[in-house]
Amino acid sequence: MDIKTIDTLCSDKTMKGRKAPPSHYTFKIKSFSWLSKASVQKCTSEEFEAGGYKWVKLLDEQRHYRSLSIYPDGNKKEGGKDHVSIDLVLVDTSSRPLDWEINAIVNFSAYNFIDDEYHITQDTDVRRFHVLKTECGVAKFIDRSTFYDSSNGYLMDDTCVFGVEVFVVKSTNRGDCLSMFEGPIPCSYTWKFTNFSSAKLDKYESETFVGGNYKWKLLLYPNGIVEGKGNSVSLFLVLDVSTLPANTKLVVENIVRAKNQKSDERHLQTKACRKFSNSNAAWGSRQLVALAKLKDPNSGFLVDDTCVFETEFTILGVMMPRTD
Structure with missing residues (x-):
């Protein structure tokens, strides 16, 4: 059975020009017209490396070498009649297992001498190479009449330059699964912090409370931390990670608040949606309320030397690693 190994890209790819040459390989051909006169159906390059793999120079069953190949009169088997065709081959696959697979984005180019830039295919499709498909190309790369007309800039003094870029897409085999609850679990907690003026420790912890199937607490820094040090109260919601299953993250929409005890419309709070995990178990505000504002007797945040935090x-x- 004749196994087809060419993965032909869509014809007439949009070409865009740029000054920088192709990242991985260029192939210059002099006396190009003599290829057709000598009945050379395909001109091949040497092998090169890109993405950690060797490309071109593949020995086929007829013991002919395949490579980054230029078809001066078109690859007619792939529908490239009246065009210059180009294709790329992955080589050195003999040591790979039968189920090997490589995914890559491949862009071909032709140098335009008049524009002084490389006209490059803008292909964003990922090409899949495997044991039955080791080659990809563009059968209708450039129309022959356009290419051979020197006024278009691709063939100058019977010389042309082709190029290729190969960007291998390597999978890390990592992924996550987010499972949203059909009925989100609302939770709340209020902490009355008394004798604020007598607070001497750097931080204080509230009693542990339950939210969902997990344990939590509030963590208060009366004199602030980091950018809030010495000028603000810092407040955080902290998850007890011992109640969290391994490799699990909780997606939580959260508010921490300094309550104004004189006016329900003047609370100070911070709100965000965060993921709580073993490595990131706390979230809150380093500058929840300025100390000067909190200690102002008219502000309503400190009444009878008591603050209320919520x-x-x-x-x-929940978010967990994918297992499928």
């Missing part, structure tokens, strides 16, 4: 959060779902 959190309201909704557990929206």
Whole structure:
């Protein structure tokens, strides 16, 4: 059975010009017209490396070498009549297992002497190479009449330059699965912090409370941390990671708040949607309320030397590594 190994790209790819040469390989051919006169159906390059793989120079069953190939009169078997065709071959596959697979984005180019730039195919499709498909190309790369007309700039003094870029797409075999809860779990907690003026420790923890199937607490820095150090109160919601299954992240929409005890319209709060995990178990605000504002007797945040801090959060779902 004749196995077809050429993965032919769509014809008439949009070409865009750029000054920079192809990243991986260029192939200059002098006396190009003599290829047709000598009945050379295909002109091949030497092998090169890109993405950690060797490309071109493949020995086929008839013991002919295949490579980055230029068809001066078109690859007629692939529908390239009246065009210059180009294709690329992956080589050195004999040591790979039968189920090997390589995915890559391939862009071909032709140098335009008049524009002084490379006209490159803008192909964003990922090409899949495997044991039955080791080659890809563009059968209708450039119309022959356009190419052979020197006024178009592709063939100058019977010389032309072709190029190729191969960007291998390597899979990390990693992925996550987000499972949103059909009924998000709302949670809240209020912490009355008394004797604020007597607070001497850097940080204080609230009692542990339950939200969903997990344990949480509030963490307060009365004199702030980082950019809030010495000028603000810092407040964080903290997950007890011992209640979180391994490799699991909670997607949580969260509010931390300093409550104004004189006006429900003047609370200060920060809101965000975050993922809580073993490596990122806390979220909050380093500058929730300025100390000067909090200590102002008219502000309503400190009444009878007591502050009220709150959190309201909704557990929206869980994220775990994919297993399928």
